[in-house]
Amino acid sequence: MSTPTPPQPPARPRLGVFKFASCDGCQLTLLDCEDELLGIAAELEVAHFLEASSEAAPGPYDLVLVEGSVSTPEHVERIRRIRADARHLVTIGACATAGGVQALRNYADVEGYLATVYARPDYIETLATSTPVSAHVPVDFELRGCPIDRGQLVEVITAFLAGRKPAIPNHSVCFACKRRGNVCVTVAHGTPCLGPVTHAGCGALCPTYGRGCYGCFGPAGTTNLPALVPLMQRDGMSEEDIGRFLHTFNVTAFTAVEEQGQPGVTDDEGSG
Amino acid sequence: MSDPTPRYQELRIPSLARVEGETALHLRIHDGTVTEARLKIYEPPRFFEAFLRGRAHTEPPDLTSRICGICPVAYQMSACRAIEDACGVVVDGQLAALRRLLYCGEWIESQTLHIHMLHAPDFLGEDDVIGLSRSHPEHVKRGLRLKQTGNAVVELLGGRAIHPVNVRVGGFHRAPTRAELRLLEERLRTALDDAWDTVRWVAGFEFPDAECDADLLALAEEDTYAIESGLPTVLPYDETLPPYSFPLRDFTDRVAEEQVSHSTALHSRLDGRRHLTGSLARWAVSGHLLSPLALEAAREAGLGDPLSRAGVGRAEVCRNPYRSILVRAVEVLYAVEEALRIIAEYERPASPYVEVPARAGIGHGATEAPRGLLYHRYAFDGGGRVTDARIVPPTAQNQGAIEEDLRRLVQAGLDRGEGSEAELTRLCERAVRNHDPCISCSAHFLELDIERTH
Numbered sequence: 049m050s051t052p053t054p055p056q057p058p059a060r061p062r063l064g065v066f067k068f069a070s071c072d073g074c075q076l077t078l079l080d081c082e083d084e085l086l087g088i089a090a091e092l093e094v095a096h097f098l099e100a101s102s103e104a105a106p107g108p109y110d111l112v113l114v115e116g117s118v119s120t121p122e123h124v125e126r127i128r129r130i131r132a133d134a135r136h137l138v139t140i141g142a143c144a145t146a147g148g149v150q151a152l153r154n155y156a157d158v159e160g161y162l163a164t165v166y167a168r169p170d171y172i173e174t175l176a177t178s179t180p181v182s183a184h185v186p187v188d189f190e191l192r193g194c195p196i197d198r199g200q201l202v203e204v205i206t207a208f209l210a211g212r213k214p215a216i217p218n219h220s221v222c223f224a225c226k227r228r229g230n231v232c233v234t235v236a237h238g239t240p241c242l243g244p245v246t247h248a249g250c251g252a253l254c255p256t257y258g259r260g261c262y263g264c265f266g267p268a269g270t271t272n273l274p275a276l277v278p279l280m281q282r283d284g285m286s287e288e289d290i291g292r293f294l295h296t297f298n299v300t301a302f303t304a305v306e307e308q309g310q311p312g313v314t315d316d317e318g319s320g
Numbered sequence: 321m322s323d324p325t326p327r328y329q330e331l332r333i334p335s336l337a338r339v340e341g342e343t344a345l346h347l348r349i350h351d352g353t354v355t356e357a358r359l360k361i362y363e364p365p366r367f368f369e370a371f372l373r374g375r376a377h378t379e380p381p382d383l384t385s386r387i388c389g390i391c392p393v394a395y396q397m398s399a400c401r402a403i404e405d406a407c408g409v410v411v412d413g414q415l416a417a418l419r420r421l422l423y424c425g426e427w428i429e430s431q432t433l434h435i436h437m438l439h440a441p442d443f444l445g446e447d448d449v450i451g452l453s454r455s456h457p458e459h460v461k462r463g464l465r466l467k468q469t470g471n472a473v474v475e476l477l478g479g480r481a482i483h484p485v486n487v488r489v490g491g492f493h494r495a496p497t498r499a500e501l502r503l504l505e506e507r508l509r510t511a512l513d514d515a516w517d518t519v520r521w522v523a524g525f526e527f528p529d530a531e532c533d534a535d536l537l538a539l540a541e542e543d544t545y546a547i548e549s550g551l552p553t554v555l556p557y558d559e560t561l562p563p564y565s566f567p568l569r570d571f572t573d574r575v576a577e578e579q580v581s582h583s584t585a586l587h588s589r590l591d592g593r594r595h596l597t598g599s600l601a602r603w604a605v606s607g608h609l610l611s612p613l614a615l616e617a618a619r620e621a622g623l624g625d626p627l628s629r630a631g632v633g634r635a636e637v638c639r640n641p642y643r644s645i646l647v648r649a650v651e652v653l654y655a656v657e658e659a660l661r662i663i664a665e666y667e668r669p670a671s672p673y674v675e676v677p678a679r680a681g682i683g684h685g686a687t688e689a690p691r692g693l694l695y696h697r698y699a700f701d702g703g704g705r706v707t708d709a710r711i712v713p714p715t716a717q718n719q720g721a722i723e724e725d726l727r728r729l730v731q732a733g734l735d736r737g738e739g740s741e742a743e744l745t746r747l748c749e750r751a752v753r754n755h756d757p758c759i760s761c762s763a764h765f766l767e768l769d770i771e772r773t774h
């Protein structure tokens with residue numbers, strides 16, 4: 049049934065993919081790299097990737113991709129063990145990089161939440177917060193997005209294999225939007241758009257489809273949120289609307305910008 | 321084995337791999353009899369129903385898609401339907417067709433992912449798709465090509481394959497032009513061949529005997545294989561009971577969820593009985609409404625001919641969970657055909673969406689996610705703010721049936737003398753993967769705990 053395995057180069061770097069609180073979308077992005085998948089598998093030994101393989105080999109790993117946020121006491125322990133086993137640790141996605149949509153709980157009453165969802169909240173073990181991986185262990189690179197972009201993921205892996213920094217630009221969605229030749233939805237239609245303050249990476253998808261950017265890549269390297277707020281108000285959003293708009297997929301990161309004028313994530317390495 | 325003192329044994333199996341999300345299994349074995357099989361889905365709670373409170377009526381589709389990266393379209397579609405129901409709006413015509421097309425894209429890529437990357441390795445003794453790509457390269461390449469085509473449909477209509485941005489309440493932000501859709505045609509025609517070949521390929525697998533003794537629940541439409549709409553319809557396991565349907569608004573009365581201490585996923589029962597949703601249920605409820613081509617493929621795959629059923633005859637109902645891979649393959653073929661049909665008949669609508677003005681009310685929505693029926697219910701206040709949200713995903717519904725499946729399977733394994741941890745783990749993993757569970761919120765290692773007493 050199986051043909052003999054061709055001889056492998058001796059020291060392929062070992063890849064580990066780990067999941068915390070998440071929707072699996074960012075891991076799936078790796079499986080969505082159909083054209084590159086077999087190439088990646090040839091360059092890297094997939095040592096641990098539960099969504100894709102029954103083979104779960106112990107560390108150490110050369111490259112670890114972490115999806116999902118830290119949201120239970122067990123997670124706190126586990127991320128430390130994984131870090132200790134990882135030569136190079138990259139977070140993939142808004143959950144791992146900024147706490148993700150899960151971090152909405154950080155601004156709410158979790159006990160009340162538990163009672164909303166579960167009849168017996170005492171059975172459930174959770175933390176009151178959903179935090180990024182970088183709040184617990186050092187992270188070598190943070191890849192944004194909810195979900196991450198396929199092209200950017202391939203770039204991160206390629207850069208790792210080549211031993212260089214990933215070329216992931218730190219500018220805003222507006223740059224990509226202009227390059228794509230879109231008509232600006234805010235200027236032309238008065239549609240509120242978070243593009244000016246959002247990190248590029250999606251290729252300005254939302255404006256391309258005629259809607260305003262909803263900020264799923266989190267804040268760009270330098271943002272001028274105060275300048276955008278009056279524009280959103282002009283376009284009919286109340287303060288509460290703006291709050292909800294910013295507080296969705298990257299709630300902690302945008303909140304940090306509101307509070308300190310800075311993205312609340314650690315990656316400045318990313319400017320390429 | 322004659323140790324008279326009760327013995328507790330805990331086994332850590334590093335993975336219930338190749339399912340979406342991670343989970344643990346607890347087996348209680350007393351004197352060679354499995355007394356309990358519990359799937360421990362102790363995912364960290366993700367509170368979506370709570371997050372939704374206070375959100376505007378336009379927001380649930382984007383938010384709930386983040387429940388699952390493997391079937392985000394299903395979440396978006398069920399959310400849209402529930403919201404539109406609450407607001408008294410019906411989306412029909414070309415917009416409804418575009419939604420079905422988008423959903424077909426998700427069916428193609430998600431079912432193909434399950435078939436090739438998660439499920440087929442079990443039948444061929446491989447650990448994963450990488451091993452499979454060495455032993456069966458042409459099949460893996462075909463699978464990747466097919467999956468890419470599904471992704472391409474979702475990407476064109478939705479902007480991206482995971483968490484598409486183009487869906488909105490009332491329709492889409494932007495409707496594609498005819499010319500844009502036509503770009504997909506050639507790929508879909510290749511996909512039609514690939515899907516046929518996939519059916520033939522999986523039909524050649526060896527299927528252990530098994531039967532799932534649960535009621536089957538799927539949406540049903542009068543004249544089409546239900547995907548993005550329909551009436552909940554039940555085919556009871558007890559053949560003395562007739563099939564029946566019930567209105568969607570009764571869903572949470574009929575499918576009652578209860579919390580159990582061993583899992584954060586809520587357990588549910590349909591009219592007090594164990595039930596199963598997903599491919600096997602859809603095939604049983606609506607198989608006769610598949611296209612002639614898909615029916616031919618189903619016959620060739622050995623699934624039988626639902627058209628030849630006598631009355632409601634159960635002759636052609638497939639209850640073997642191992643064979644669900646056949647139904648999935650047939651469904652992929654059908655989805656490709658549907659996509660081609662919709663594209664051929666497409667006229668760009670005058671507006672990409674219909675207005676859905678907010679109003680106070682309660683709305684229900686259900687669609688057929690690749691893994692089974694996905695139900696949403698929202699209550700809104702007069703300002704269109706969510707006051708209550710309820711989401712019943714397929715895996716929560718299937719959990720009881722999966723556990724019963726596992727119990728029987730392990731028992732049969734023990735009876736055959738396959739009692740080692742490794743053997744039991746392999747059996748259980750296969751059994752769980754048969755159902756393609758979507759435990760997307762889980763975040764733990766898979767552990768198999770076997771508690772043995774003598």
Ligand code: SF4
Pocket residue numbers: 070071072073074075115116140141142143144148149193194195196386389483
């Ligand atoms: S960042 Fe978004 S896509 Fe990625 S795992 Fe989290 S919710 Fe899913």
Ligand code: SF4
Pocket residue numbers: 221222223225226230231232233234235241242243244252255260261
């Ligand atoms: S549409 Fe949005 S992202 Fe594009 S240029 Fe205008 S503000 Fe920037």
